[in-house]
Every structure is written in structure tokens, then in C-alpha cells.
Amino acid sequence: MGKRVTILDVAAEAGVSRQTVTRAMNDMADISVSTRQRVLDAADRLGYRPSRFARNLVTRQKTNALGLVVSSFRNPYYTDIAADMLSGAAERGWQLLLAASDGDEGSDALNKLSAQVDVVVGHFQAPEADLGEACRGLPVVNLEFVSTVPGFHSVHVDLESGILEAVGALRERGAHRFGMVDAGYSRRTFGAYEPTPRREWFERAVGDQLTGVVVADEDNISGGGQAFAELLRRHPDTDAVLMFNDLMALGAVRSAHALGVDVPGSVRIVGVDGLSLGEAVDPQLTTISIDREGIASNTLDIAEILAKADFARIEPIHRTVRTQLLWRASA
Amino acid sequence: MGKRVTILDVAAEAGVSRQTVTRAMNDMADISVSTRQRVLDAADRLGYRPSRFARNLVTRQKTNALGLVVSSFRNPYYTDIAADMLSGAAERGWQLLLAASDGDEGSDALNKLSAQVDVVVGHFQAPEADLGEACRGLPVVNLEFVSTVPGFHSVHVDLESGILEAVGALRERGAHRFGMVDAGYSRRTFGAYEPTPRREWFERAVGDQLTGVVVADEDNISGGGQAFAELLRRHPDTDAVLMFNDLMALGAVRSAHALGVDVPGSVRIVGVDGLSLGEAVDPQLTTISIDREGIASNTLDIAEILAKADFARIEPIHRTVRTQLLWRASA
């Protein structure tokens, strides 16, 4: 209801011209004190607020905006990335818009987001076609998978070698019966569970020394704890477990404590992510640390390259971030 | 360098009119397949991308945007609020923009943010005048303090009674020598340390049973741990400690473990926030839980009221959120 109140309405109300209203609103020169006050009063009376679109259109602000889409903001891993992205974006004069893909209306949110930003970055599992549809041809930086389609850039984490390294270190310490707790989020996207790449890399790394894999119901602390307990119940001889991520690994540590299982004495636990929270528990969590800051800075680099190229369709840019084995106490 | 490439450039390149370009770009009817392809090619060649400002200006999208300013995205408390805010915003069709105030260029970031949003919400310590300056008359929802200036709304947490309740519960369990670890973030804003309201409320609640207060250097786990250790060193007889927030309380639990201090046997530890992380440590953290979801929904309520009122200067709206004592194992 109600048309928008424009600068012309204010001008009429105050008995002046558009330009004078502009001068009053933006604290410019060439206006008398009394007139400014009169205009300001009129604006206040009418509830006038300049249209940010019209203003940005004419001032041609070079503030670019970046849309960040993550699956969940309950996981410190993603919020860490967001935090790094945010501080980097502020330095470079970029704006950060947020959207979560764990909600029901993921696609709709993406549609609205894409109308407001210059680049879309995030962890996407959807195929490029759907994504391109939703983003209307905007450049996309994928933080999960590498794609070769033009307009789809990526920052990729080399977890495969990280997992290999971790398994090697576990073997050095005598572990030889490996288990894993995998995430089941693929169910949401594909309808049925599909093994994550992490699981495939892990299974390849441990070979025939695998005792079993349990898929967690929920991607959080308690989900990880339950799955860990289930894994030990099914395969009591397991002596080393890779948890899909640190959040679940935290649950595993807690679960082990509740079950009276010695960590790392009888079972070694390794997480993935490198959250600082891992230091808060006892024993402190051993983890395959992902360089989240590197992800953020690489992403912003790509965004800036795209901005320099006027967001034209340029060759896909791919960056890789390495992992680091953070050997703490739980393994 | 380089002017922006507009729809007219594409039209010229393809030998058609603006409208035809629009039809091609937006998958509209009334255009032949060959023409569409020709236009798309031309757009691709020139690197054309529609101006989101011009588009939003004319389509008059009713997608309002909310700018969230928090002090740090390293603290789960704030990211929880952001998460709740985000899911609520998605439901209501709002857009969420982020800015952090812990960086150096806080004011500049706020300036740029305010050019893109309809409402600014956040934890502000700056006086209203500066804030109004930076926000250019945008409505502000303060999540920390209550203000009576028009245009400044608030969602306020009634921590005072929460602290009173917690102290009472501690007394019931025999505690009578109270200590506290306060946050020193006020140093950054005001130049020197100023006691936080939490400290004042706590001191009022414990009266002459106060052993001492230590101000933490950093608002994080290790900062809390250090301050806690320092508190015990100075006042070894302390039997109950209120930590400024849960993050610091996590550090206190860890620190106590390292010092060989029994929790809650010899010292009871209480945090503030109600983070789910508190369940991950042993003993699980007792805490004064803040209803972050309530904060988010109340904030969005206010934002919607403002949007309905066309963001006119209406009477300040104030909401209050109560706390809940979450008695777990550390106290």
C-alpha cells in the first residue's frame, strides 16, 4: 500500500527543487541553514528515504558485492570461512551477502541473492545447469568441486593427500583397523545416500584395513557422537576413526568418554577442519586442518580478477589449498 | 578503466534494440531463436552484465535488506545470532548483509553497508550521534543497549535478573566467595577499561562476597583461560566464578583442568550465552543462556514493522528477551 515517497514529494512539501533536497540530505554546500532545516523537516514528516538503487545507479559506486552461500551456519567451519571472507572483503571494499542452503527454500533464496551481487561463492552440490539458471549467468566460485564450465571457478581443498598423510601417521603409531563416520547430507540433494569424496579417499587410503563405515544422521556434535558409538558397537576392534569433520569428532570424543573408551589409548580419533574448538576438549582433537583463511583469500582474489575483467566470461580460474595435519592428543 | 558496457552497446553489436536484448537476456517470449542467440553471443563477446541497480530500480523488487553488524565472527554467540537471523530473513524474504566491527575500518565499512540496506542492526557501543551519521538516518536496531532517540530501536537482553538468578543458585549450593572474569573490549572503544554492565550487575548481586575481578586481555578461549588462572592465583579462596561469556568459560574449564583444580568441586564455573559447545567439554558448562533465536525473531519483527511503515521515523520499538539458567555440570 502506498506509493513510495520520492525526492519530488519532499521537494514539493518543502517548496523547493529536487537538487535542494539533495543538498539538504547529503550535507552539501550551497544551501542556507533555514532551507536545509525546512527540507529535513519535510523529509521527516513524509518519511522520505532515498532509494538506494537509484542512488547507487547514478553514483556508480564501485562497491562490489559477493554472495556467500554455505550449507549451515551452525558449523564453525563455515562461520570461520565467513569470518575470513568478511575481514578480507572489508579490506578490499567488498560487500558480503549471506544465504544458507540448508533451508527449504534454497533455490528461491539464491535467486534473490543473485539479483544483488556480482559474484556467487559457496559450497554447491547442484549441477552447473541449475546453478547457472539460478545465478542468471553470474560468475560462480565453487568451494567444493572443480568444474570446467566457463563462468564456474573454484577453490579446491586437496583433502585426498591430507587423508593419505593422516592415515600414514596413524599407521606409524600402530593403528591398523580403520573405521570412519561419514556425513549423510547427500541424501538431501540426491534423495539417497552417496558416499562422500572423503569416504572414497579414506577407503582408498586404508585399503583392506577398513573395519566399517557408519553414516551419521545429523551433521553436528550429537550426530557424530551417536554414529561413533554405533561404529564401535558394530566393529569393537576398530583402533582408529576418521570423523567426517571436527564437529562430529567432538561428539566422538564426548561419546568415547561416556562409554569409558580410552582416547587415544584404545581408539584414535581424527577429525577434519582444524577448528580451534578442538583445543577446548580433553583430549585435544587431532585433525586434518583446512586452511580456511587461504580459501577466503583465494576466493577474494578470484573475485577481484573477475571485477577487473568487468565480470566478463573469462577462462575458469582454479586454485588449490593444501591441508595440514594438526597432531594434537586424540590420536 | 573502461566504461561500463550497457544494454545499448549490446544492442548495437547485435544490430537490434534494447528491448530485444532484454528479451534475450531474460528468456522472454516474442523473440526468434536465431536473434536470441545472436544477442547472447554479442553480450558474451562484450562481457555485458545487467546493472543490478538499474534492474532493481525499475522492477521495484520488494526485497528488503538488513545489515548485521557484530563485533566478531569468531565468537559462536554472534554466529548463532547470524544463523538465526539468516534463516528468519530467508523466510520473510529479506536479504542479509554482513559487517564486522572488530576490524580497523569499522566506520568505513558501516558507511558502505548503509548504502545497501534498509535497516542496520548490531551490537553498537558508539553513541547515537556517530551511528546516525554513519547510517545516514537509517533505522537502527541495537542489540546491546536501549536508547530513546527516534530511529533507534532495540532488542535488549535482561541479563541483570539472569545474573541474579545464577548467583542465587550458586549460593544455594554453598558458594560464598565470588570472582569474575570481565571482558576488556571497552578499551578499544573508550581508550581505557570500563566495567561492563555484566560486571556491575554481578558485583551488585554478590555484594561483599566478592573476592576479585580480572579483566581478560582477549575475548576468546585462551584469553579466558589465562584470566581465570590469574584470578585463582590472586584469590585462591574463590569458590565460584562468573565468566564474561561461554567462550572464555570454556578456557576457564580447560585452565582448571590444567591446574588440577576440581570443577565444580573446588571452583564452580558459570558462563554466559548458552552455546551448545558448552556440552562438548567435560564437565559440561553451566551457563546463563541467552535466547538468541528470540533476539533474531524480535529483530526481524521490528524490521518488518519498519518496512510496513515505509521506514518512516516511528516511535522507538523496544523488546526484551529473558535469559534461562542452564544448569549443567560445571557449577
Next chain:
DNA sequence: TCACGGGCCGTGAAGGTTCACGGTAGAGAC
């Protein structure tokens, strides 16, 4: 032959603001 309709495309206007420039009035200088 004419009327009609559908497929394809172009023109004027609108959307709300700011920029660049031009104009007026009054004060002071000569």
C-alpha cells in the same frame, strides 16, 4: 480482396537519484 491473428521487433516513458551547469538576487567596489 479483405479482415484477422500471430510472430517478431522497436519506441516512448518510467523509475529515483545525482551531476553539471546556468540563473537570480543582493551586497559591495569603483
Next chain:
DNA sequence: GTCTCTACCGTGAACCTTCACGGCCCGTGA
């Protein structure tokens, strides 16, 4: 009395896209 200067204010244009509408051409049916 004329000129200049300053303080204040208004008008046309620009920013870039979409909407509403109108025009053209060709095929079909009567």
C-alpha cells in the same frame, strides 16, 4: 550607475534497465 562577486537555488541530462504499447510482415480463412 554599472560591474563583479558570492550565496543560494533551479533545470536539463545522465545513469541503465524494464514496461506498455504500437508497428510491421506474412499467412490463413472467408
